[in-house]
Amino acid sequence: xxxxxxxxxxxxxxxxxxxxxxLANPIDGGADTSTQDQFVPxxxxxxxxxxxxxxxVADASIDVSTDVADAGIDGPITLASSLxxxxxxxxxxxxxxxxxxxxxxxxxxxxxxxxxxxxVLASGQVSLEGIAVDSTNVYWLSNLPAGSIMKCAIGGCPxxxxxxxxxxxxxxxxxxxxxxxxxxxxxxxxxxxxTVVKCAIAxxxxxxxxxxxxxxxxxxxxxxxxxxxxxxxxxxxxxxxxxSGDAGTAVQxxxxxMNPYFIAADATNVYxxxxxxxxxxKCAIAxxxxxxxxxxxxLSSPLAIVTDGTxxxxxxYGTSTISKxxxxxxxxxxxxxxxxTMSTDQGPYGIAVDSTSLYWTNAxxxxxxxxxxx
Numbered sequence: 365x366x367x368x369x370x371x372x373x374x375x376x377x378x379x380x381x382x383x384x385x386x387l388a389n390p391i392d393g394g395a396d397t398s399t400q401d402q403f404v405p406x407x408x409x410x411x412x413x414x415x416x417x418x419x420x421v422a423d424a425s426i427d428v429s430t431d432v433a434d435a436g437i438d439g440p441i442t443l444a445s446s447l448x449x450x451x452x453x454x455x456x457x458x459x460x461x462x463x464x465x466x467x468x469x470x471x472x473x474x475x476x477x478x479x480x481x482x483x484v485l486a487s488g489q490v491s492l493e494g495i496a497v498d499s500t501n502v503y504w505l506s507n508l509p510a511g512s513i514m515k516c517a518i519g520g521c522p523x524x525x526x527x528x529x530x531x532x533x534x535x536x537x538x539x540x541x542x543x544x545x546x547x548x549x550x551x552x553x554x555x556x557x558x559t560v561v562k563c564a565i566a567x568x569x570x571x572x573x574x575x576x577x578x579x580x581x582x583x584x585x586x587x588x589x590x591x592x593x594x595x596x597x598x599x600x601x602x603x604x605x606x607x608s609g610d611a612g613t614a615v616q617x618x619x620x621x622m623n624p625y626f627i628a629a630d631a632t633n634v635y636x637x638x639x640x641x642x643x644x645x646k647c648a649i650a651x652x653x654x655x656x657x658x659x660x661x662x663l664s665s666p667l668a669i670v671t672d673g674t675x676x677x678x679x680x681y682g683t684s685t686i687s688k689x690x691x692x693x694x695x696x697x698x699x700x701x702x703x704x705t706m707s708t709d710q711g712p713y714g715i716a717v718d719s720t721s722l723y724w725t726n727a728x729x730x731x732x733x734x735x736x737x738x
Contacts, residue, residue: 439735440707440709440733440734440735441733441734441735442480442731442732442733443460443473443477443478443480443482443723443731443732443733443734444471444473444478444480444481444482444731444732445480445729445730445731445732446730447464447467447725447730447731447732448464448465448466448467448468448469448730449464449465449466449467449727449730450462450463450464450465450713450714450725450726450727450730450731450732451463451464451465451492451493451713451714451725451727452493452494452495452504452542452668452713452714452725453495453714453715453716453723453724453725453732454495454496454497454502454716455475455497455716455717455718455723456497456498456499456518457499458474458475458476459472459473459474459475459518460472460473460474460475460716460723460732460734461485461495461497461502461518462495462714462725462732463489463492463493463494463495463504464492465491465492465493465727468487468488468489468490468492469484469486469487469489469492470484470485470486470487470489470492470495470502470504470516470530471483471484471485472485472502472518473732475718475721475723475734482732483520484528485502485516485518485520485521485528486514486516486520486521486528486530487528488508488528489504489506489508489514489530490506490507490508491506491507491508492504492505492506493505493541494540494541494542494543494552495543495714496543496544496545496550497518497545498545498546498547498565499518499547500517500518500547500565501515501516501517501518501545501565502515502516502517502518503515503533503543503545503550503565504543505540505541505542505543505552509532509535509536510535510536511535511536511537511538511539511540511554512532512534512535512537513532513533513534513535513537513540513543513550513552513563513572514530514531514532514533515530515531515533515550515565516528516530516531531567532570533550533563533565533567533568533570533572534563534568534570534571534572535570537552537554537557537561537572538554538555538556538557538558538559539554539555539556539557540552540553540554540555541553541554541555541582541583541584542583542584542585542594542626543585544585544586544587544592545565545587546587546588546589546607547565548564548565549562549563549564549565549607550562550563550565551575551585551587551592552572552585553579553582553583553584553585553594554582555581555582555583555597556581558577558578558579558580558581558582559574559575559576559577559579559582560574560575560576560577560579560582560585560592560594560603560605560614561573561574561575562575562592562607575592575605575607575609575613575614576594576603576605576609576613576614579594579596579599579603579614580596580597580598580599580600580601581596581597581598581599582594582595582596582597582603583595583596583597583624583625583626584624584625584626584627584636585627586627586628586629586634587607587629588629588630588631588649590606590607591604591605591606591607591629591649592604592605592606592607593617593627593629593634593649594627595621595624595625595626595627595636596624597623597624597625598623600619600620600621600622600623600624601616601617601618601619601621601624602616602617602618602619602621602624602627602634602636602647602656603615603616603617604617604634604649615651616654617634617647617649617651617652617654617656618645618647618652618654618655618656619654621636621638621640621645621656622638622639622640622641623638623639623640623641624636624637624638624639625637625638625639625666625667626667626668626669627669628669628670628671628676629649629671630671630672630673630691631673632648632649632673632691633646633647633648633649633671633691634646634647634649635659635669635671635676635691636669637663637666637667637668637669637678638666639665639666639667641661642661642662642663642664642665642666643658643659643660643661643663643666644658644659644660644661644663644666644669644676644678644687644689644703645657645658645659646659646676646691657693658701659676659689659693659694659701659703660678660687660689660694660701660703661700661701663680663682663683663687664680664681664682664683665680665681665682665683666678666679666680666681667679667680667681667712667713668712668713668714668715668724669715670715670716670717671691671717672717672718672719672738673691674690674691675688675689675690675691675738676688676689676690676691677706677715677717677722677738678715679712679713679714679715679724680712681711681712681713684708684709684710684711684712684728685705685706685707685708685709685712686705686706686707686708686709686712686715686722686724686735687703687704687705687706688703688704688706688738689701689703689704706722706735706738707724707733707735709724709726709729709733710726710728710729711726711727711728711729712724712725712726712727713725713726713727717738720736720737720738721734721735721736721737721738722734722735722736722738723735
C-alpha cells in the first residue's frame with residue numbers, strides 16, 4: 365500500500381517510515397511509553413494543513429536554477445525541488461547526496477548548484493532511508509530486498525539495461541535505521557534485533573560483523589577514526605565501541621536519556637538529539653561521568669544533528685526550524701541555553717555541513733536547501 369507523503373512522514377521519531385515496512389516505529393517497538401504523548405499519530409498530525417505562517421524556502425523568489433556560487437546572496441537557497449520525500453542527506457567534497465524515500469532515487473548535486481536538476485545515482489529503490497558517503501561510494505538502506513544495505517560508486521552505478529545496478533552489501537537485517545562509513549567499513553544499527561554491525565566496503569559475503577549486541581533498539585550512528593557511537597532509543601543510552609571491537613565491548617557514555625535519536629561526533633565530543641524531552645546534549649568521547657551537558661532544551665522533536673567542530677546544528681521537525689549552538693555552549697542572558705535559529709522551513713529532516721555551508725532536506729516541501737554562510 366502506498367501512502368501519501370504526509371502519511372508516510374511522522375512528527376519526530378515516527379518519521380522512521382514505519383508504514384514502509386522497512387524501518388521500525390520505536391513507539392510500536394518497545395519504546396519508553398512515558399514519552400509517547402509527545403508524538404501525534406501520522407494521519408492525525410501530518411494530514412492537517414501546514415501552518416501558513418511558516419515560510420517555505422521553495423516558494424521564495426530565488427530561481428532554483430541559480431548556482432550557489434553565483435547567487436551573490438547570504439541566506440538559504442533551493443538546490444532542488446519537487447522531490448519525492450527527501451530524507452537523509454550527506455556532503456562530501458564538492459557534492460551533496462540524499463535519498464528520496466518515495467520515488468526510490470539516490471541523487472547528488474554539486475554544492476555550488478546543479479541547475480535544480482540533481483544527478484540520479486541509483487533508481488528503483490524501495491523505502492529509502494539513511495545515507496553515508498566516503499571518498500569512493502555512497503551507502504543507504506533499502507527495502508528491496510527487505511532490510512538491505514546498498515552501495516553505489518559516487519560517480520554512479522549504471523546497469524546493463526540502462527538503469528542503475530547498485531551493490532547489495534547485506535540483506536535481511538533487523539530493521540536497519542542509520543548508516544555511517546569510515547572509508548574502510550560501513551556501519552549500521554539494526555533496530556529490532558538490537559545489533560550494531562559493520563561490513564567491509566568491498567563486501568563481507570552478506571554477513572556483517574557484530575560490534576555490539578543485546579542493545580535496546582539502537583537507532584542513530586556515527587563514526588570517527590577510532591570509535592563507533594550509537595544511541596539506544598528505548599534503552600535511553602548513548603554508547604561507543606572501538607572500530608576493531610566485537611560484540612560485548614561497548615562502553616556506555618550516558619544513560620537515562622529520553623529517547624535519544626541521531627548522533628554526531630567530532631574530535632572531542634559526541635552530540636545527540638533527545639527526542640523524548642526535546643534536548644540536544646553532548647558528552648566527551650572519553651566519557652563525561654554519565655552526566656552529559658545540555659546544549660539546548662525546550663525543543664520540539666529535534667531530529668538530525670551534525671557538527672563541524674565549532675558548532676553543532678540540528679533540525680527541529682516539530683517547529684520546522686534549523687538551529688545551531690557553539691560546541692562549548694550557547695548561553696542566553698538568563699544563563700540558560702539559547703541556540704540560534706538558522707532558518708524556518710517546512711518539515712526539515714536530514715542535515716549536513718561542510719566548511720562553508722549548511723544543507724538540509726525538507727521532507728514535507730520536497731526540497732533540498734543550502735545556506736551560505738552557515
